[in-house]
Amino acid sequence: MCDDQFTRSYWYAVARIEDLPEGRPRATKLLDVDIDLLRTQGQATATTRPSDGQAIHLPTKEQYGHVWTTLSESPRDLYAMPEFEEPGRRLVTAGAITVSCSGLRVVENFLDMAHFPFVHTGILGEEPHTDVAAYDVELREDVDEVWATKCEFYQPKAAAAAEGGQLTRYMYRVAQPFSTVLYKTCPIREGAWDLIGLFIQPKTQTECDVHSFVLVFDDSNSDNALLQFQQMIFMQDRMILENQVPSLLPLDPRLELPTRADASSIAYRRWLKAHGQTYGVLPQA
Amino acid sequence: MRLSYGFVRGNRLTCLYHGWGYDGDGACVSIPAHPTLTPPKTIKVARYACVEAAGLVWVAAEGANDPLRAPDGRWLPAQTIDLDLTLADARAAVAAAAVEAQAADSAYAGSGIETSDDSPLVTFVDARSGSRVLCALQAVADDRTALHVLVDASAGDVKAMQRAYAEWGRRIRRNQGRASLPAFVPPAGTVAPTSYLA
Numbered sequence: 001m002c003d004d005q006f007t008r009s010y011w012y013a014v015a016r017i018e019d020l021p022e023g024r025p026r027a028t029k030l031l032d033v034d035i036d037l038l039r040t041q042g043q044a045t046a047t048t049r050p051s052d053g054q055a056i057h058l059p060t061k062e063q064y065g066h067v068w069t070t071l072s073e074s075p076r077d078l079y080a081m082p083e084f085e086e087p088g089r090r091l092v093t094a095g096a097i098t099v100s101c102s103g104l105r106v107v108e109n110f111l112d113m114a115h116f117p118f119v120h121t122g123i124l125g126e127e128p129h130t131d132v133a134a135y136d137v138e139l140r141e142d143v144d145e146v147w148a149t150k151c152e153f154y155q156p157k158a159a160a161a162a163e164g165g166q167l168t169r170y171m172y173r174v175a176q177p178f179s180t181v182l183y184k185t186c187p188i189r190e191g192a193w194d195l196i197g198l199f200i201q202p203k204t205q206t207e208c209d210v211h212s213f214v215l216v217f218d219d220s221n222s223d224n225a226l227l228q229f230q231q232m233i234f235m236q237d238r239m240i241l242e243n244q245v246p247s248l249l250p251l252d253p254r255l256e257l258p259t260r261a262d263a264s265s266i267a268y269r270r271w272l273k274a275h276g277q278t279y280g281v282l283p284q285a
Numbered sequence: 286m287r288l289s290y291g292f293v294r295g296n297r298l299t300c301l302y303h304g305w306g307y308d309g310d311g312a313c314v315s316i317p318a319h320p321t322l323t324p325p326k327t328i329k330v331a332r333y334a335c336v337e338a339a340g341l342v343w344v345a346a347e348g349a350n351d352p353l354r355a356p357d358g359r360w361l362p363a364q365t366i367d368l369d370l371t372l373a374d375a376r377a378a379v380a381a382a383a384v385e386a387q388a389a390d391s392a393y394a395g396s397g398i399e400t401s402d403d404s405p406l407v408t409f410v411d412a413r414s415g416s417r418v419l420c421a422l423q424a425v426a427d428d429r430t431a432l433h434v435l436v437d438a439s440a441g442d443v444k445a446m447q448r449a450y451a452e453w454g455r456r457i458r459r460n461q462g463r464a465s466l467p468a469f470v471p472p473a474g475t476v477a478p479t480s481y482l483a
Contacts, residue, residue, distance in 0.1 A: 114318035118304045130304065130317035240302055243286060257328060261318040 002031035002071075004279035006272075010176045011078045013066035013199035013211045016093050020044055020067055029203040031071060031279065065093045066199060066211055079145070079175035081215075083195055089215050092226040096201070096209035097234060101241045102280035103178045103200040103208035104249040104272070109237055110180050110198055111172050111264040113153045119236050122156050126165075129154035132261035139271060146174040146271050148264035159194065160229040161218045162187040174268055177277060178202055189217045196230070205280045206247045210234070250282040288330060340435050341421055356408060359438035360419050364451035366432045366458045372422055375430035376400060376407060379420045382457050383409040386418070411450075416440035418450055432457065 002008060014028055015037055026037040027049075034049040035058070046058040046069040058069045064084055083089060099106060109115070114132050116125025135151040151170035158168045171183040171193070181197035195215040202208045214230055221229075250256055251273045258266050272281065286302040293299065297306035297314065305328075306315040313328035334345040336353050340360035343353055368375045383398045387409060400407040407420040416437040423431040434454040436446040 112303075114303045117317065118301060127304075127317070128320075131320055132318040240286060243290060245287060259316060259319060259322075 002033075002279050004277060006275040006277055007031065007177060007202070007279040008071050009074075009076050010072070010178070011061070011068040011070045011075055012178065012201050013064075013068050014046065014201055014209075015067045016095055016211065017044075017062055017065055017067060019095060028201070028209070030069065031202055032204055033071065035069070037067065037069075064199070065091055065213060076144075079143070079179075081181065081195065081197075083193075083215055088217060090218055090223070090226070092214045092216075092223050092230070094212045094227060094230055094234070096211055097238070098203075098207065098209050099238055099241050100207050101244050101247040102206055102249050103202040103210075104277075104280045105241055105244050105247065106198065106200055106208060106210055106237075107174060107178065107180045108249065108265050108268060109241055110182070111148065111174070111268060112262070113151060113170070114259075114261045115240070116153060116155070119240055120233055124155050124158065124233065125153065126156045134260060135263065137263045137267045139267065143175075146264070146267050148172040148267070158184065159187050159216070159218075160221045160226050161216070172264055174271070177272060177275075178208070178280075186217050188219070192217055202280060246282055248280060248282040251277070252282070252284060255282070339419065339421075340438075341433060356406065356419055358417070360435035361438045361443060361447060363434040363436050363447045364454040366434070366454045367425070368430045368432055368458060368461050369428060370430050370461055371428055372405070372424040372430050373402075375422050375432060376404075378457055378461060379407045379422070379432060382453065382460075383407060383418070383420075386453060387412045411436075411440075411446065414440050414442075414446060416446065418446075 008031065012030055014030060014035065015026055020026060020037055020039050022039050022042070024039070028035050028037060036047045036049055038045050044060045044062060044067045046060050048056045048058065050056070058071065059075070061068045061078070063078060064081065068078060084091070117127050117130045118125070133152050136149045138147050138149070140147055149171045151172065153168055153170065154165060155162070155168045156165045158166055166185070166187065169185045173181045173183070175181065178200040179198060181195055183193040183195055186192040186194045194217065197213050199211040199213070200208050201211065212230060212234060214226055216226070218226065249269070251269050253269070286300060288298055288300055288307070290301045291299050292301065294306070297308060299306045304317040305313055307330055308314050311330045311332040312326065313324040316322055316324050333347070336343045338353060338355035339358070340362060343355065368378070370378060380398055380400060398407060398409040405422045407422070409418055410416070411418055416439065418437070419435040421433040421435070423433065425431050432454060434450050436443060436450055440446045
């Protein structure tokens, strides 16, 4: 049972739209609650499956290629990504990948550039280009989001469409405790950002389904090639994530020592702490 | 992330996740994300007493005071196997497999298996060659044990022994949890040479 009101106040992606066809129910879990998903007469529905008592219908919406639901009666608005309306972009979704750790760990790993040369060797990073230059971090209070901007990192193969190495510019956005998007220099279109994002569905405190997407300008790669690139990167991350000790995210700054490169992670943990996050975090000593 | 997933480079133990390098004292000496930074002395990992003996690296558990009782002789590695067993169950599985290994030669009547309830070691004599086999058990977690199999370096055909006991170890892994083990048969192409039978 999740009594963390901050966590409960958000919408969560629970399936890709194409993975919930008419009349084919799916059973899943959200914040320790068993949920049945079903599409009837074109409409996605989500129903809790209580061990006793009455099933409750949850609100649903379909956006950003996914079906979303929430346990809140007055959820926060799902965050805006106007890039989904831009012509010429391609959306590729990877489907749910289960990861055995707190979903907050998945967000934090996503924000981290320092691991690129060691975990994504030869793709997102490569020695001796290991330096993480200083970048800006801010809490945008109007939308209650954490942003890291002016991030730069040398990447041998930044995307499926990249030819050779480049200094890639990044912006990271944490729009929800369990959702994060990065905006990355588009290798083929001057001045444009490619989007890569994670919609994380916390099933329990230590297990999540990660629904990822790429929303890019790319004229040369097939959907399958884009998908395979994303999957290759994510499988490298999963090996790290599932071996994290502890699998919950510690908010006590004494437990995992940050450096200047971890400014985004420090801001993320502070933001969670300020909102009283308890779900998926290590209890305070 | 545990350092055991890392790698050794230039005499530094290096973390797989962010490449932080640690020296023999456990002090962090490099943080690749900040190449010009000298890591503060406070970044240190725990260090354990460590000895090399009998072809193995031995680490003292925290608070251990007993001297190391490593077997004599020179030993060469055959295989390391992860078993989903408690230390006691792993010892029993290894001892049972050792019986099969000895029984493979009916003419064998040498010394038996040596182990004890509190020992991480099982030794026995290979029936074909008459040379010794050493099994060192490492409790990794409550229900996980690593089995290191080594063969006597003075065995007649050491390479054949290493191959045969690598397969013997893998067979324990395949059979873990089963009540009885099928008979030990050396893998094809590793039939014991004549010197084993002498």
